[in-house]
Amino acid sequence: MTVTTAPAPRNQTPGKPGTPGKKPGKSRTPGEGRMAAMLLSPTLLVLALVIVYPLISAIHQSLFRAESGLDADGFVTEGEAFVGLANYADLFVGESGRRFLNAFGNTTFFTVSTVLLETVLGLCLALAMNRAFRGRSFLRASILVPWAVPTAVSGLLWRWIFQSDGIANTMLGSEILWTAEGTASKLAVIIAEVWKTAPFIGLLVLAGMQIIPEEVYEAAKIDGAGWWRQLGSITLPLVKPTLLVAVLFRMLDALRMFDLPFVLIGPGKESVETLSMLAWDESNQLRYGSASAFAVVLFLYVAVVAIVFVKVLGTDVTGANRLRPVKNRQKRKATRSQKAEATR
Amino acid sequence: MRQRSRTWQTLLTTTALVTAAAVSLTACGGTAQEPKASANAAAAFEGKGPINYVSNRDASGAANKSIEEWNAAHPDEKVTFIELPDSADQQRQQLIQNAQIKSDTFSVLNLDVVWTSEFAANKWIMPLPEDAVPADQMIPATVNAATYRDTLFGAPYYTDGALFYFRSDLLRAAGIAAPPKTWDEMKAACAKILALPETAGMSCYTGQFDKNEALTVNFSEAVASAGGSVVDAEGKPTVNTAEAKKGLNLLVDGFKDGMFPSDAITYLEEQGRRAFQDGKVVFLRNWPFLYASLSATDGSSKVAGKFGITSIPGTDGPGVSTLGGRNLAVSPFTANKATALEFIKFFTSEEQAQKRLSLSSRAPAYASLYEDPAVVAKRPFFPTLLESLNNAQPRPKVVQYGATTKAIQEEAYAAITGEKDTDTALAAMQAKLEEISAK
8 A cells, every 4th residue: 555655745746737726735635535445446356366365265274184094995084174273383393393493494594695695796796787898788688697597497407517427516526416415405506596596686786776876976086985985885875775675575585495496406305495395295295284384484484574674674665765865866966066165 | 535435445355355255265165075976886987978188298199199099989079188297296286186176177087106096095086897907918017006905996008117227248248147136146246347447437236316206116126126015005014124124225235335326316217327328337227218218329328239138136036126107097076987988998908009109118008018029129128128017016005105205215315325224214214104104
């Protein structure tokens, strides 16, 4: 809702031509609310169907457990029993609890490590691409290639690279079993994931860098600021809103990582099993109750991360604060001209 | 004004919620329906008309030929081929989903042999009448794999068994007359062969040991070859035995003694093929489909003309292969069951199996086709494969196959990587399998 109401006051800035009959300050005309609700109703209906319903259905499902047994002739006697929160309680005890905590740890580890590396690498890529040099547009296009490759395909590519007689071992002169259980498999996933998604951050950050006006840098140069100073005082602060959005998207994406470890290392390998893979495995074994419980926990985890990011770090996902940098820039421009005048 | 618009919003939200609730209710209603039709085989096959055949892809086009022939003869009972994704997991999921909503779309199902018990026990496929397949002409193991608790649930379509590939040139160079029949003979042969100067850097043997269905296959074969079994006829686990221990130790010691290449724990069929084809191993356990690429004379294979095949080794004699392949079964939810049964009989008949052989390399279920000179000329591995199949056993026939194979993979993998010793791994496997079979 915030998305749609935000532009409203902007349109009604006093003095804007073309709205003569309206009194400034009054937010809604008669029937406007109803109109808005009607116009929104298809969206709400679609959202309810594709988001709310599956969510409620998953939560509902997670409260049940298939209690199947075999009768004397070997046929399955079916029955779904309401078990309350037992599926959730099982996440912390016994064998299923061990698998859950392992998957939870892996998911968190992959998210933190890959997003951190991607951000650093993406920033470097953006800085490189932002400078004027020959073949810049070619570099920009080619850097997008990993991002354009479907994840499953890149998983296969890296599987070839990482197999025991693959190019990774040949180049390193090592005999690391990348696709077997162990730390090496974690590393393989991180490398492939960073290769694939650093360009995403790079390009988003590049877009953010390109709206920084050139005169800011010119002024900095006049003031005698070096490259590092420019990076720390101009580029990074001004690119921060874009960077935060990019990092948020990547984190949400990384939290539901599934296809890369699945294809690259293989299902059932505990070293790289993520929450999504665990939920898939459970549903594959027709244990829909616990699969839903895993999915709901993953959903809550993702939701918490998103909320924390938006609230604490002030990530501007909706673009509601887009105006602020412009104002700041104008202010800065103003102070600069004042300064210039004062020095004259 | 505000008041009214809020009412509107409430109304809209409520509508949305009610719709959602209604949808969820209908969905629930579907799952909570009453017991399924009783499994009365004879009476149940009624109704004629068009049906759908749901299957994995057949790139050779042989299956389509059979269907075309049927359609030409039965214009009112046409069969439509519905192709499922290549991944077996996805095929199984789609088939199960269709069965769970009792959809009548899928009539004749093409099932992997390991799914037979699960589908039969859940009544997702119908028991077939005795005369549905000419069981006496088929390889016994294939009929066994289509049977659940002494009732036939599927008609064997094609089958698969393990072959033991060996380097005939190296055997000759080391002066060994016949390929090894047991693991001990293989070890002795390797000792001689690997002493030759031209075999520097080679390993003795490999199978497939990555944590995958292939590991279940290799583990089951090792246990069965040592005289043990993973589960008994009732599906009760029996891996905590001396025989099973002996079987698993074959693999564990293979890694410990350096008889297998150390990276074999990442091997699937393809990696094993490359290792053998590039001359890294002397012996290889694999499926028959390798035969063509290994004998390729275009330079891609270093071992063309230098290898032979036989049955996999055991502890005291030839080993026991597991069984691959597919069965056809009838869904109880389809309207035209009589047509479905007739189509299965037609499709899995010896005549059609023979016709398909000209296009497809899939091994038929009929023993007589393996001895046909015209067929053997084209597929020289058929006599050996028949030998392997005659001695084959299905993988564990259990209802919860997915959980079972996962437990086997986990513990067997822990044992061969040295994370657990054989006794601990097998005890843990037994406990897990008992828990699964109790469900």
